[in-house]
Amino acid sequence: MNTKSSSNSLPVPFRWLWAGASVSNLGDGMLLAAGPLLVTTISRDPLAVALAPFAQQIPWVLFGLLAGAVVDRVDRRKLMILVNLLRMLALIGLALVIFSGALSLPVLYGCLFVLGTAEAFADNASTSLIPSLVPSRQLGLANSRLFGTITVTNQLAGPPLGAVLFALGYALPYAGFAALLAIAVVLYSRVAVPLPQAGSVPAAKASMLREIREGLGWMRRHFAVRTLAILITTFNVTFGATLAMLVLYATGQLGLGDVGYGLLLSASAVGGIIGSLLFPWLERRFSYATLLRTGLVLETFTHLALVLTHQAWVAMGVLFLFGAHTLVWGSVSSTVRQRLVPDRLRGRVNSVYMLGGVGGIALGSLLGGVLGQAFSYRAPFYAGFVGSLIILLLVWKSMTHIAAASRGQETS
Template identity: 50%
Template sequence: MPSPGELIAPKRLGRDFRWLLASSWTSNLGDGIALSAAPLLLASLTSSPLLVAAGAMMQYLPWLLFGLFAGSVADHHDRRRLVMLANASRAVIVLGLVVFLATGHVTVWVVLASAFLYGTAEVFADTAGSTLMPMLVRPGDLGVGNARLQAGYLVGNQLAGPPLGAFLFAAASFWPFLLQILCVSLAVVLISRIARTPVPAKDEPTADAAKVHPIREGLQWLRAHPPVRTLIVIILVFNVTWAAPWSLLVLYATEHLDMGAVGFGALTTASALGGLVGTVCFGWLERRLSFATLMRVCLSLEVVMHLAFALTTIPAIAFVIMFGFGMYAFVWGTISTTVRQRLVPLHLQGRIASVNMVGIFGGLVIGQLLGGLIAQGWGLTAPWWFAFAGSAVTLLLVWRSISHIAAAPPALDVPGSADAPPA
């Protein structure tokens, strides 16, 4: 019988993967603590739905400003070192917020400014970090590797972190952020154990190609590759519809469902529990169902989830919905990441990942702004109705394209690509 360590991080994935996994899990615990503590801090400073939504929006706005540049930087520098520097910067920024909290000088605007600076550092950390997996494992193991990273995200960011953050916030507003600093700092130490990651080699450019700006080179590749381009568009639109109500979940839980601060944190815990079930089932699903089928099922469940939240007023039902959300969201995140990593050449991983992240967080920024405006005018359930209608229409439009995305051939310039199974 395999040991727990072998089940979590199989030896075939290598030592460096284990350091990456440990760093990712630790960082996600810190982010999970802030996931509940940050909106609770804003809600304690203002009752405006627009300002509460702006907290998350300011953290994601840097993706629109610096995302493509971060992708180019990741493709031309030591990616491991970039992650270390960016995460160290995140720890310093949170330390500054703690000083304001401890001295009693914190305001809504201090929190929003901290969120923007933190989000800027996160752009470089996440972009460079997303390129490490294809450099450390064979393409045929990307699904397993991404599933393990997703499991850490679920346990740390969704399961353990939020209730711990809510509990610590109830004790004193600065405690959850101190623990977040500790986790992010430890993540820097862990990822430093990975061997230096050289800049991926590529063919010598022609005289004309040498004149192409690195960011433009990535965009040109994306324009000529419809499967990846369509996948990014799907992610963009579904993040707009998802973020509209999700940015106000703290108000929806505490005011509409009357669950309190701890209940709000417990909602994300229910999502994480569902995700863990998805973790256990993923290998079985991957062996028995096509990626196209799984992608369609996940997006269909997203539509149903929005409708269910719009209709319910019962906390117990909200927990069931969140549990189901965790199950399918985990499967979708693992599949979409694996498909993209298999289809993109190694030397473009950073730039295409950054475009994907710009789509994710651009959608979040737009959705959060819309959600705040819609809730301000029509109440806390109105964003859920918007999300239901928008996601349903989008799914109908892209239904047939999903087959082309899942069946596209993998890139040939990554180690072991000839052994990679088809998506």
Template identity: 45%
Template sequence: MRTATETPEAVTPDGRGFRPFWGYSALTNLQDGVLSAAGPLVVASLDRSPQAVASAVVAQQTPVFLFSLLAGALADRVSRRTMALAGNAVRIGGLGLLALAAAGGWISVPLVLGVLFALGTAECFVDASARSILPSIVPMAELGTANARLFGVSMTMQRMVGPVVGAWLVVLGLAVPYAGSALMLAAALVLFARIPLPPHEGVERHHGNPLRQVAADVAEGARYLWSNIPVRELAILVAVMNVSFGALAALLVFVGTERTGLGTGGYGALLTAMGVGGLLGMWVYPRVETRASASTLLRIGLVFEVATHLLLAVLSTGRVVPGGPVVVPSELFHHSAWVLVPWFVLFGIHEAVWGTISTTIRQRTVPSRLLGRVMASYSLAIIGGAVLGSALGGALGGWLGWERVFWATGALAAASLLWVWRRLPSIAHVEPVPA
């Protein structure tokens, strides 16, 4: 495979290779956001039980745990363009089926859940291929800026715009969000087909038992991740930090509704603030990248994340130390929106900058032939950590009370920071590898 700097189609984030990829990312993330809201809402319109509604989320997330490693192995084995096109074609077909079922009046909860599971499975393979494509169309020196722009549009479309659009489309009719999502993906495929890629990127020829070969590919990726110390330590850090953040995110609804003074709108205000911060992070990253080292930015981000847990602990309990006297004024205790909303804008910026740096490190460090498998492993660590954290947050909240959980998540985040502090320079300082 030729590297990005060796092929004439490889361009900067302002060139013709990145622009269609950015547009593709915008449309697919908009569709993801629409479906994240529409799936549970459509199920709720058919069955009001909490179990049925929650199962819509589970159906979309479970494929990540089942198929991420397989998808990563295939992304390194077959044409990444073909894999992305085929996966998105399956998604369009599934969405079309749901739209027809809703329009014809034969939609049901089992059908919705089954199709959502199929859509989540196809998305695993699409994401595995798409994550591995960027280094083929952007020079190594431009990866940070490119990733920042992708993070910005992803957070904006998936968290801010998509769920709102999805909720309103459900109001227009149960078929509308699925038909609209199918059209979004169709438009995204048109853009994806315009991305100039090296002619044989990721293609390998093998003979023998296919299942055994795929298992060997997955094992090779796992061995590389574990043997490469900076890559391994970054994976561990990402997983642990996502446990603490997953618990925070699971309980953030209580902070938004009971501490901001905005009632039920408080939770939405905090999520919107993070989305705005993510959009700003797309603009901030290229400016801070040239002024501070990656290790410095990672350290600042981790300190800020620990501070976020502790701020929520103080504002939720009214205490500056666990079990201490209540010292937070009542007005701030019950009306903290003026503190939390701007803080979560900053958190969104941190999330975009930190995510951009960690993604860029992986793309520059990992050889192209292993990139699909390693990126899939990271995706599994990110989502697995978040899901584990959500479950842990719920369990601790039922035992300790939701207000006290932030002390525990803050302690976990602080312990992770202390463990990785001295290691961050070696993690962040990587030399680009040949394809």
């Protein structure tokens, strides 16, 4: 198989990975709409509804570090195939239970927990595999294209498709997701890994705890990767606080209905798509330090701009820019980590990064709820702005060192 590529053509093995991730994320997007709708067929209790996403996210906290150690031990491609087969079987079982009319909340939560656990392993393995498939100089392009496609499937196409299928039959979105995962498994099986990967080479095994400590120790000693992990965690806390109050902000301050709220969220997704298309041009013309700083400034003032406006079109414009920023930021930070982290440690370091991202949003959502309850739904926006501004000022100079570290490791 020819894996060579020009500057604008990504290697064939990555394209198979890209296709598989796109298909599986379409299913994830379907569940964004179908999941809450399914819960409401059993109970409309707010706590019951909130426990559904919690059941799917908590495995990232419980097993995230373990997943990283496993990813660094085994063949990453085979692990992706195995855990996606597990997700497929869980969804088939759930669809059958729904069809039979025997669904209960404990069964649903248990299935979501299994899906979240498998996803924690699959996403880490996929991210860790990319540098083995793509030359260093093309990592930015590969990440931007992958994230852009995921934005389309997960945030734009998936939710309405899931809602339509759910309206036709409660079990259909879950059966459909299982079918998509079957396709994804076939696509992942076509991925040929041209470069040796740590997990595929037999080695003397230390204890899992020791291997996790090794990954944490490496990250503590590496300024650039450590700073990126701190940034994603802290900025996700401020973002999570604002996001938790977004529906109240949209319906209260902006006076939007259900459709308007959906369009507000779509503005961010559209921005992400545009960011994906522009990223190669931005990468050629601006340094990573400039892109990182600009992104942090945009995110900081997003909180303030939103809370100060009462015009829906202004809020949509702000979220459009925010969506473009998140795509560019994610592409840059992923590329930096993929260039700097040794292959044998990549899964463990990625697990810390992913844990910080998911944990930051969860903590921020809780913080936003507390602030909103104690003051008003506007309080998390102001708190998010102040917190982000403080972080921005503290790390401003660090962006130069992060970009320089990435350039020092880049290969042609």
